[in-house]
Amino acid sequence: MSHKHIRRIGVMTSGGDCPGLNAVIRAVTKTAIYQAGIEVLGIEDGFQGLVEDRVRPLNARAVSGILTRGGTILGSNNRANPKRYHVGRDANGNPVYEDKVPTCIETLRKHSLDALIVIGGDGSMGAAAPLVEAGVNIIGVPKTIDNDLFGTEITFGFLTAVATATDALDRLHSTADSHHRVVVCEVMGRNAGWIALTAGVASGSDVILMPEIPFDIGHVSDYIKERVHKGPGFAVVVVSEGARLRGGNQMVARVDDRSADPIRLGGIGASVAQAIELATGVETRTTVLGHVQRGGTPIAADRILATHFGYHAIATLMAGKTGRMVVRNKNSFGDIALLQAAGKQRLVPTNHSLVAAARALGTNFGDGQAWHHPNDDEPSVVV
Ligand code: F6P
Secondary structure, three states: OOOOOOOEEEEEEOOOOOOOHHHHHHHHHHHHHHHHOOEEEEEOOOHHHHHOOOEEEEOOOOOOOOOOOOOOOOOOOOOOOHHHEEEEEOOOOOEEEEOOHHHHHHHHHHOOOOEEEEEEOHHHHHHHHHHHHOOOOEEEEEEOOOOOEOOOOOOEOHHHHHHHHHHHHHHHHHHHHHHOOEEEEEEOOOOOOHHHHHHHHHHOOOEEEEOOEOEOHHHHHHHHHHHHHHOOOOEEEEEEOOOOEOOOOOOEEEEOOOOOOOEEEOOHHHHHHHHHHHHHOOOEEEEEOHHHHHOOOOOHHHHHHHHHHHHHHHHHHHOOOOOEEEEEEOOEEEEEEHHHHOOOEOOOOOOOHHHHHHHHOOOEOOOOOOOOOHHHHOOOOOO
């Protein structure tokens, strides 16, 4: 590793927090110091700290013992966007924004930061884009429980969120069984159904509702009636916060106009539960997992992935590259242009093999489509 012009770098965690952020901070800091003699400064609360000039030195001691800790020792922020920075409200209560890209560049200059490691999701990569365009050396590290970042097959934090959601669904399974009820569990994921699909499959949930497959409540209720009255007598439904009725809209829980990405989804779980109870007559309860999915210690797979990504971020910088985001595809690490990933989402393809596998096992996606084994109702085709 060598890249002589990089003497000092900054690292920040930006966007919604997730398990594994500290593991990346540790990997970035230790690799930079041990392998390249680079000094590392931590920027507090994402881009807000860059605008407000809140930075602190990080050394091996400062990042020791944080591998297993949830959250981020640097703090994070899922509103601050340098190009459209919220500075207050006008007389009518409307939000006022300013372009703080020059202020960010000034902070970087003031601390002689030659490069910046931005650990964030699609919103943060989008927020970093104007700085990349202004010539700042940035390497992005893909973070989010939603697993929806374009250009990488996985983001760290996702697998821990899936483990947490699966554990919750397992617990809901036994209580639904005892009371002969339907339990609806709303999980996070924004516009992507990765958490709902994977936790739904891992827990053997009966119905999986996700944004990519708009559902019809009639199909869901018919399936549940059959299962409750003729089958095991209970049902578990996992619904992604971004799921929507066919021809309907996503449910919005709140709008935060201080944020460049103001929509916060939520509420679909309760609405689905009410509709199921009405249509089936079966007692139905709702659980919203919420931020539980973002907290806590990362599972081993996320610690490993985060460490790998952190190391690769510094290796990429030392290879003389800039404006890149480290990625993993087909189990190999690499990097893509950060501007290519900025602001884009990677949704679940509706023909994803895990969707097919779940359908094959009889899981209902609320779209009226069932998977049929070719031998069930049509002759096998031999090619
Ligand atoms: O992107 C991560 C995420 O947890 C989403 O799954 C969720 O929609 C959103 O952030 C919640 O944001 P907030 O923390 O602002 O409520």
